Amino acid sequence: MAKNKLRRFREMKEWSNVFEPTLSLENNEEFELKGNWNKNYFQNENPIVLELGCGKGEYAIGLAKHFSNKNFIGMDIKGARIWVGAKDAVENGIENVAFLRSKIDFITTYFAPAEVDEIWLTFSDPQPLKPRKRLTSKSFIDRYRQVLKPGGIIHLKTDSDLLFESTLEEIEEHGYNCLEKTWNLYGEIPDDLDARTKDILHIKTHYENLFTAKGFDIKYCQFKID
Numbered sequence: 001m002a003k004n005k006l007r008r009f010r011e012m013k014e015w016s017n018v019f020e021p022t023l024s025l026e027n028n029e030e031f032e033l034k035g036n037w038n039k040n041y042f043q044n045e046n047p048i049v050l051e052l053g054c055g056k057g058e059y060a061i062g063l064a065k066h067f068s069n070k071n072f073i074g075m076d077i078k079g080a081r082i083w084v085g086a087k088d089a090v091e092n093g094i095e096n097v098a099f100l101r102s103k104i105d106f107i108t109t110y111f112a113p114a115e116v117d118e119i120w121l122t123f124s125d126p127q128p129l130k131p132r133k134r135l136t137s138k139s140f141i142d143r144y145r146q147v148l149k150p151g152g153i154i155h156l157k158t159d160s161d162l163l164f165e166s167t168l169e170e171i172e173e174h175g176y177n178c179l180e181k182t183w184n185l186y187g188e189i190p191d192d193l194d195a196r197t198k199d200i201l202h203i204k205t206h207y208e209n210l211f212t213a214k215g216f217d218i219k220y221c222q223f224k225i226d
């Protein structure tokens with residue numbers, strides 16, 4: 001493994017804002033923060049917002065700076081990417097954000113029923129050949145339902161026509177409640193969105209910058225699944 005990656009992994013072990021659980025599922029070992037993120041980590045009762053597939057965590061960090069009255073958790077399997085966001089939070093004293101290194105597939109292992117208020121999916125892989133691996137496929141949405149509070153919102157921001165179209169199809173097919181949708185976010189931010197939401201839609205991730213530079217329109221939708 002590259003030296004740089006190893007250094008990042010070592011550093012992250014020292015930081016209290018990164019969790020890299022290694023649970024023995026055979027022994028039914030429970031994740032200690034499941035159901036206790038607020039009580040034992042954030043030490044407040046604020047709403048919990050997840051960024052799934054957070055990469056370098058720009059959205060989680062950007063949101064945490066905007067909303068000091070909410071708690072944010074970025075989740076991704078790639079440690080070297082999480083390192084970037086976690087380092088930013090450590091160096092800048094951003095205490096309402098944490099990072100969880102794991103597959104999103106196991107989200108119900110890490111969060112208790114109704115522990116989560118909101119979910120952001122930022123530039124998720126469109127998975128053209130493996131639709132079931134898309135983070136808005138039914139099996140993932142069913143997992144999110146288990147951890148979201150009733151009325152919890154899912155946001156999707158993407159460059160991908162394929163992912164956006166398939167998500168809108170899932171919304172239609174399963175009767176989710178679509179609250180906002182636009183095929184060209186920066187061309188037509190909906191007028192009736194409140195100023196704070198408009199502001200946070202302008203937070204740009206690493207992948208958003210890459211795709212914007214290539215001329216892709218950025219799509220956005222938000223929906224409820226109950």
Ligand SMILES: C[S@@+](CC[C@H](N)C(=O)[O-])C[C@H]1O[C@@H](n2cnc3c(N)ncnc32)[C@H](O)[C@@H]1O
Pocket residue numbers: 052053054055056057075076077078081102103104105122123124125205206207208
């Ligand atoms: C295209 S990148 C986007 C990263 C970041 N959100 C951004 O916009 O820059 C997709 C990220 O999702 C993560 N990812 C995809 N599927 C995942 C899964 N099932 N579990 C955990 N992470 C996943 C990848 O590791 C990768 O960092």
